[in-house]
Amino acid sequence: MSEFAKYFDFNATAPIAEAARNAWLETSVEHWHNPSSLYREAGAARMRLEECRESLADALGIEEPERVVFTSGATEANNAVVRYLADRTEGGLAVSPVEHPCVDAAVKREFLPERVLEIPVEPQTGAIDFSALETWIRLDEVAAVSLMAANNETGILYPWREAAALCREHGVLFHTDAAQWIGKMPAEGLGECDFVTGSSHKFGGGKGVGFLVLPEEGKADDFRGLAGGPQEDGRRAGTENLPGVAAMVAALSERQDARLAGIESARGSDRDCFETTLSGEIGTVSLGASGPRLWNTSMFVLPHTKNLKWLTRLSARGFSISTGSACSAGRGNPSKVMAAMGLDFERMGRVVRVSGGWDTTSDDWAALAAAFGEVDAELKNQ
Ligand code: PLP
Numbered sequence: 352m353s354e355f356a357k358y359f360d361f362n363a364t365a366p367i368a369e370a371a372r373n374a375w376l377e378t379s380v381e382h383w384h385n386p387s388s389l390y391r392e393a394g395a396a397r398m399r400l401e402e403c404r405e406s407l408a409d410a411l412g413i414e415e416p417e418r419v420v421f422t423s424g425a426t427e428a429n430n431a432v433v434r435y436l437a438d439r440t441e442g443g444l445a446v447s448p449v450e451h452p453c454v455d456a457a458v459k460r461e462f463l464p465e466r467v468l469e470i471p472v473e474p475q476t477g478a479i480d481f482s483a484l485e486t487w488i489r490l491d492e493v494a495a496v497s498l499m500a501a502n503n504e505t506g507i508l509y510p511w512r513e514a515a516a517l518c519r520e521h522g523v524l525f526h527t528d529a530a531q532w533i534g535k536m537p538a539e540g541l542g543e544c545d546f547v548t549g550s551s552h553k554f555g556g557g558k559g560v561g562f563l564v565l566p567e568e569g570k571a572d573d574f575r576g577l578a579g580g581p582q583e584d585g586r587r588a589g590t591e592n593l594p595g596v597a598a599m600v601a602a603l604s605e606r607q608d609a610r611l612a613g614i615e616s617a618r619g620s621d622r623d624c625f626e627t628t629l630s631g632e633i634g635t636v637s638l639g640a641s642g643p644r645l646w647n648t649s650m651f652v653l654p655h656t657k658n659l660k661w662l663t664r665l666s667a668r669g670f671s672i673s674t675g676s677a678c679s680a681g682r683g684n685p686s687k688v689m690a691a692m693g694l695d696f697e698r699m700g701r702v703v704r705v706s707g708g709w710d711t712t713s714d715d716w717a718a719l720a721a722a723f724g725e726v727d728a729e730l731k732n733q
């Protein structure tokens with residue numbers, strides 16, 4: 352049994368990979384100087400940072416490493432992209448209603464409501480209405496599009512490749528939040544997007560680090576994230592977190608496309624089997640299961656009792672799962688993702704999200720299913 356056999360919350364965060372820990376220690380000890388200083392040791396730190404930029408660009412299939420800007424995570428990166436699009440484009444922004452709150456809230460803050468076009472979502476499947484987006488792009492109604500690659504709650508995959516190609520053809524800027532995609536799915540084609548954002552801790556690289564991919568030269572040369580210093584070529588001020596960056600790159604290279612080959616069918620069928628068992632034995636209803644999803648994620652409506660009661664009983668058995676960003680105890684704001692998928696407030700309170708990892712085995716999934724069965728019986732007999 353692996354150390355993390357009962358951890359089913361990988362979409363929230365992943366444990367740090369051994370290679371990442373080693374890279375963090377190595378750079379903290381060997382390259383602690385400030386990469387912006389002018390002596391030899393600082394130059395070595397700068398070189399190490401630039402090597403990391405090249406490796407990351409390579410892992411993402413991006414030809415120009417200078418497109419990569421290191422940030423403190425996907426929240427910062429997404430906020431910076433949205434602010435840039437609001438300030439530097441004229442016209443509409445098409446955005447889906449299922450984006451992560453750090454995109455959603457940034458759009459609300461930076462854009463006047465009349466500039467925002469919400470891409471319709473089909474409640475049953477959670478898929479976007481691509482033809483609506485296509486019409487807006489073709490009719491020149493939008494200057495920019497933001498569409499996440501994979502949803503953090505449901506795991507639903509969105510057609511970012513198709514959207515990126517269409518936007519490119521029509522001179523519309525395209526952003527994809529790939530925080531849940533990178534490390535779980537092949538990165539091929541991400542370079543075709545103008546802006547890509549990602550987060551290290553989602554694939555085992557440690558917290559507080561992420562990145563932003565900018566468009567090719569000539570398209571967003573005036574991009575300025577944080578102001579205050581010349582770091583990152585003036586595009587994001589602040590002393591670079593070299594150990595964090597090195598750890599992120601080490602973790603991502605462990606999750607290279609080659610190692611991902613086959614994982615979708617193997618782990619995906621373990622997850623599917625788990626869902627079949629649960630729906631048959633306790634009557635759960637999976638969300639977004641009819642279309643393409645991340646291989647590790649399952650979100651479903653429980654047949655009875657608030658999700659938090661299930662979560663605490665599972666936690667007592669050692670299993671870690673999530674209520675997603677649903678209103679867990681019937682309090683809080685309804686989840687926009689679940690609302691877009693047609694769930695009413697009561698059902699939202701019975702939703703849980705289970706997300707496995709790269710080493711989660713079919714036995715681990717089966718053990719979780721059995722634990723759900725026990726909790727079901729326990730709650731029914733209350
Ligand atoms: N975008 C998505 C899709 C996410 O799942 C997350 C993390 O929950 C973020 C952005 C924010 O990432 P970070 O924790 O690096 O700020």
